[in-house]
Amino acid sequence: MTLKTIKISERIYKKLLDSKKDEESITEFLERLLDIKEQSKDINKSFGIWKDLPTEYFEIIESDIKEIREGINQRFS
Numbered sequence: 001m002t003l004k005t006i007k008i009s010e011r012i013y014k015k016l017l018d019s020k021k022d023e024e025s026i027t028e029f030l031e032r033l034l035d036i037k038e039q040s041k042d043i044n045k046s047f048g049i050w051k052d053l054p055t056e057y058f059e060i061i062e063s064d065i066k067e068i069r070e071g072i073n074q075r076f077s
Helices: 010-019 026-039 055-076
Strands: none
């Protein structure tokens, strides 16, 4: 396998480390991200792509949805 070196800022490198799974290399993480992006081009391939997202993402999404619904309910009551 050929290896390539790329330059990225320290900030982006830290984001990569924070975003990848513990057992995942940065190369594996980038490959997974690119696969998700490619799969999202075809809606049928998109099913299940969220299964690899950390649980925290879903907690944030649920919290945001709850806030939005509460705001809507307040406006219409």
